Amino acid sequence: MxxxxxxxxxxxxxxxxxxxxxxxxxxxxxxxxxxxxxxxxxxxxxxxxxxxxxxxxxxxxxxxxxxxxxxxxxxxxxxxxxxxxxxxxxxxxxxxxxxxxxxxxxxxxxxxxxxxxxxxxxxxxxxxxxRLYRELKMRGPIVDEDGRLRILPGEQQVDKIDGVWNLSSEQGNLGVMICTNLRVVWFATMSVGYNVSIPYMQLANCRVRDSKFGLALVIDTTPQSGEYILGFRIDPEEKLKNTCRSINSLSKAASLKPFFGIxxxxxxxxxxxxxxxxxxRATRVDAFAAYFSDGLVSSEPRGPVFNEDLGLAVEQLRPGFSLAQLWEVHVE
Missing domain, CATH: 2.30.29.30 (Pleckstrin-homology domain (PH domain)/Phosphotyrosine-binding domain (PTB))
Structure with a gap:
């Protein structure tokens, strides 16, 4: 894409x-x-x-x-x-x-x-x-202190697999894998900050293959996300294969109707x-835009004008804005 x-x-x-x-x-x-x-x-x-x-x-x-x-x-x-x-x-x-x-x-x-x-x-x-909807993220604030995934708007948790070993180190790290309708997440049981979030749109391939740790779940990511090869050990073998099938099925469904986050x-x-x-359609003026910088150096700065309502001199507003709009608070 x-x-x-x-x-x-x-x-x-x-x-x-x-x-x-x-x-x-x-x-x-x-x-x-x-x-x-x-x-x-x-x-x-x-x-x-x-x-x-x-x-x-x-x-x-x-x-x-x-x-x-x-x-x-x-x-x-x-x-x-x-x-x-x-x-x-x-x-x-x-x-x-x-x-x-x-x-x-x-x-x-x-x-x-x-x-x-x-x-x-x-x-x-x-x-x-x-960006979490579209990009691979490592060691991010994606899990709370109690080991619960921070669910994104529009996201639904589909499966949670305990006892999943991340094989990125020699001894491996024990953790939890969560599959949602948008991504695959793994985090370490002892340190939830050690984690990875893989959106399905960045998943190039998911398969079961042999490794020095035995049969492992291998996830390849796209060149766009760094072409990572991530290995996970899940026991027993039947559970491993079911997880692989589930991830491939969810990834296919996500590719048919992708959700990019907005x-x-x-x-x-x-x-x-x-x-x-x-x-x-825009339903209101964005007050942030009225204060947005015209640049660090402006050759033609907007001069001050006297405002009768405030009784003060204020910077001249750009066309399309009124002082009243700058005081409005909008809650999305």
């Missing part, structure tokens, strides 16, 4: 189609790729894996920016051929041995400008906080007839 981990330019439009488990969170029309295609109107889509932009007149001119490559999102002034000097969204993205900067400008209302930035920022934060609330969605997709 490359969608969340790569930056691709002008790909075949078929590669912009959503893969299983990927869905559109917002779709914004009249967005300009100000840096690469200044003057061209386009459509900007935010999915749970990537940012997609394509020109309205010529869809083969497009961008696919994986959320895993995004290093920063800022709101700064830019010069648009259509809109002139205006507030735009700057996206910094990293690739092997290079960095890219993308500038997107909403050509719509002030509300659309705010929505472009706040929605992208919110989804990027959600992606960062849901969910959409059906109550906030509506059908987009033009794209045939369900889109989550």
């Amino acid at each position: 490359w969608q969340d981990r790569e930056i691709r330019f002008d790909v075949d439009t078929r590669m912009l189609r959503l893969i299983p488990g990927e869905f559109t969170l917002d779709r914004i029309e009249n967005v300009e790729d100000t840096k690469g295609n200044n003057g061209d109107r386009g459509i900007f889509r935010i999915t749970n894996l990537r940012l997609i932009w394509h020109a309205q007149a010529m869809p083969r001119i497009n961008l696919s920016i994986g959320l895993n490559t995004v290093a920063g999102i800022q709101s700064k002034k830019a010069s648009s051929k259509i809109k002139g000097e205006t507030e735009s969204m700057y996206v910094t993205a990293k690739a092997p041995q290079t960095r890219f900067e993308f500038v997107f400008t909403s050509l719509g209302t002030a509300q659309a400008v705010t929505r472009l930035f706040s929605t992208t920022q919110s989804i990027n934060r959600a992606y960062e906080t849901t 969910s959409k609330r059906e109550s906030d969605t509506h059908s987009d007839e033009e794209s045939g997709e369900i889109a989550v």
